[in-house]
Amino acid sequence: MRKKKESLRASILESLKNRNQARPKQAAKTAHAAGTLIASYNVHKCVGADRRFDPDRISRVIHEIDADVIGLQEADTRFGERTGLLDLRRLERDTGLIPVPIAGTSKAHGWHGNVVLFKQGTVRDVHQIKLPGLEPRGALIAEIELAHGGNIRIIAAHLGLLHRSRAQQTRLIVELMNDGGDTPTILLGDLNEWRLGDRSSLNTFQAAFGPLPPAVPSFPSALPLLALDRIMANRRGMISAVEVHDSPLARVASDHLPIKAMVSLEALDGGAKMHSHTA
Numbered sequence: 001m002r003k004k005k006e007s008l009r010a011s012i013l014e015s016l017k018n019r020n021q022a023r024p025k026q027a028a029k030t031a032h033a034a035g036t037l038i039a040s041y042n043v044h045k046c047v048g049a050d051r052r053f054d055p056d057r058i059s060r061v062i063h064e065i066d067a068d069v070i071g072l073q074e075a076d077t078r079f080g081e082r083t084g085l086l087d088l089r090r091l092e093r094d095t096g097l098i099p100v101p102i103a104g105t106s107k108a109h110g111w112h113g114n115v116v117l118f119k120q121g122t123v124r125d126v127h128q129i130k131l132p133g134l135e136p137r138g139a140l141i142a143e144i145e146l147a148h149g150g151n152i153r154i155i156a157a158h159l160g161l162l163h164r165s166r167a168q169q170t171r172l173i174v175e176l177m178n179d180g181g182d183t184p185t186i187l188l189g190d191l192n193e194w195r196l197g198d199r200s201s202l203n204t205f206q207a208a209f210g211p212l213p214p215a216v217p218s219f220p221s222a223l224p225l226l227a228l229d230r231i232m233a234n235r236r237g238m239i240s241a242v243e244v245h246d247s248p249l250a251r252v253a254s255d256h257l258p259i260k261a262m263v264s265l266e267a268l269d270g271g272a273k274m275h276s277h278t279a
Contacts, residue, residue, distance in 0.1 A: 039071070043254050074190075084110075112137055120146070124143040134162060187231070189229070190229050224257055239261040
């Protein structure tokens with residue numbers, strides 16, 4: 001228990017150091033001509049940092065981000081029928097985002113709370129993966145043919161709170177990557193890992209994604225110290241630097257800030273695979 005507290009303290013101190021060196025960029029519209037904007041957002045069942053349930057605030061933050069593809073976590077109630085909490089029809093009218101279709105649910109938006117929404121393109125394949133561990137966790141895998149060219153695989157996941165569960169879940173995702181061919185792939189979501197160094201369960205991902213990109217603190221939203229949310233790609237140069245979407249509304253709408261990155265279409269066409277590993 002003492003080692004856990006020391007590791008958490010080290011993670012917080014490292015985050016504070018990084019914040020002093022370079023504060024997160026403020027929310028701004030991104031020039032989509034440079035590529036495809038992707039994002040990840042744990043909406044915390046639409047309960048804000050002020051403990052108020054307000055789905056409209058979440059929808060407005062999603063509108064602010066203006067992503068082409070976005071993965072949401074905790075978009076449904078946690079138990080029972082996992083009823084969806086957002087007005088997806090209104091969200092589509094306001095943003096053009098539509099959910100990737102999934103099977104076997106009547107009232108839920110997504111799979112184990114994971115939703116992938118996109119603006120333009122064609123969904124070629126969808127897989128709903130139940131992740132191992134003590135908690136009910138899942139991953140949604142969607143292959144999308146983008147309207148402006150290029151195929152991309154999105155793995156949207158929400159990993160468990162327990163280190164042992166995360167270790168099992170990361171291994172399964174890497175196995176799925178190995179069986180998934182050579183499609184350019186982006187993993188995004190709330191990976192719930194705050195540990196640094198060798199003890200981090202995310203180190204398993206290096207086998208499929210290469211060296212992990214620098215962590216961007218996104219939790220808690222009012223004073224982000226921990227990089228629980230991640231975006232990573234299996235090809236070098238495929239995504240730009242990951243940023244937080246840090247706006248006044250985002251700081252209160254959920255307990256997580258959204259994160260975002262730009263996908264390079266040139267990398268999709270012919271970039272080198274990251275898991276070829278370079279020093």
